[in-house]
Amino acid sequence: xxxxxxxxxxxxxxxxxxxxxxxxxxxxxxxxxxxxxxxxxxxxxxxxxxxxxxxxxxxxxxxxxxxxxxxxxx
Numbered sequence: 365x366x367x368x369x370x371x372x373x374x375x376x377x378x379x380x381x382x383x384x385x386x387x388x389x390x391x392x393x394x395x396x397x398x399x400x401x402x403x404x405x406x407x408x409x410x411x412x413x414x415x416x417x418x419x420x421x422x423x424x425x426x427x428x429x430x431x432x433x434x435x436x437x438x
Contacts, residue, residue, distance in 0.1 A: 369411075375400060376413045396421070 370384055375397035382395040382404070393406040395413075402418040404411060 370395075373411060373413070375402070377402070377415060394419070 370382075373382055373395065374380060375382055378397065378399050380397055380399045382397055384393075385396055385403075386393040386406075394403040395406060395411050396403045401421040401423065402415070403421055404413055404418050406412070
């Protein structure tokens with residue numbers, strides 16, 4: 365995606381900055397609004413900036429608890 369376009373794009377909801385996440389760091393290419401906890405998809409190099417198309421992110425700090433190794437489970 366063109367870096368000049370990324371500089372112009374903001375979240376369509378809060379008008380805040382977006383973070384561009386892409387492979388190999390992430391499974392899919394998305395523009396993330398951390399304030400609204402939404403990830404907007406990028407398809408064929410085109411950002412889809414519709415709230416209805418956005419994926420809701422997990423709340424900060426709500427990572428599931430790690431599962432203990434099988435030999436420690438009772």
